[in-house]
Amino acid sequence: MSKQHQFEQWLSEAAAEVTAAPVPEWDRAATYRPMMHNHQPWWQRPWLPITSFATSALAVLLVVAQVQISSDAQGFTIQFGQSPAAQVEALVAAEVGAMRDELRAEMTAVNEQFAEYMLAVNRQEREAELEDLIQYISLLREDDQIYFASQLQQYAEDWIYHVELLNQSVQ
């Protein structure tokens, strides 16, 4: 054991030898005073935070409970939850909304069908008209050919006739 530890050991033993002295009689009650915080004047008490908290809690409660205060000729009425009229209004609004959505969906479907039908019908009509036009043009060409053929024949016959007339006059 080092000298340092030996001395510390000696100090511990010496301290253990010292017995506690009895406390002389003294006025213990003199240290006691009633706590001042229980006698705070009213303006020092925490009214503001308490009132603020209570008001906030009340506001939350009014919103959650759906409190409605209405006045009429009979006086004030306080209602908790929704009134019957408000309930009917809410139901009607929901029903109308559903119907509107349904109608919109139906209209969209009908419009799509109509558009498809119109496209299909127009395509068939165009095909038929084209066929008629081709037929007409074909007929027109046949008529023209016949006409030009008859014209050519006419010219040819006229020319032959004139040639024969010239030959006869020369003779």
Next chain:
Amino acid sequence: MVFAPSDERLVKLALRNNKDAWLQLVKRYEGLIYNYGLRMLGNAEDALDLMQEVFFSVYRSLSSWRGDSSFKTWLMTIAHRRCVEQYRRRREEVGDEALAEQESNDLWHDPEQVFVRQQKGLRLLQAMQQLPIEQRLVVELKFFQQLAHTDIAEQLEIPLNTVKSRFYTAIEKLKSLIEVDEYE
């Protein structure tokens, strides 16, 4: 003592203006504070003054005790502060030399007055009176209250290294004050 109310319970009751609870708390710790005052200040009159002042302070700030440390630790922290304050106040009043003279005439030098039966204890107490108050405090906590260095640092609210430095300096001084052949 098994059914004695806890410190926490007595503090709560005292805060509700229960005088008996407060007096019970005072009686529980007055011996500790008084004997601490005797060892630190060296005479019964100053020890009694210190004890009253400590209990006044404790009662005034009782509502600020949050239970982070034990009531005893909190009480002793207040006692250390008041003790150092009282020591410095006394030194300012009477001066260093008069205080040293007073300490040399204190009750540890009159074995009839004190409750030290053995020579070793008396020698230690006499030597302690010659240490600066800060070193005396560390010796008191280490050897009379058997606290570890970390607990001393916590109670005095000072760094651990400061505690160690004060402790080893105090040991060196005590060693030179107490004759080597007395403890060997």
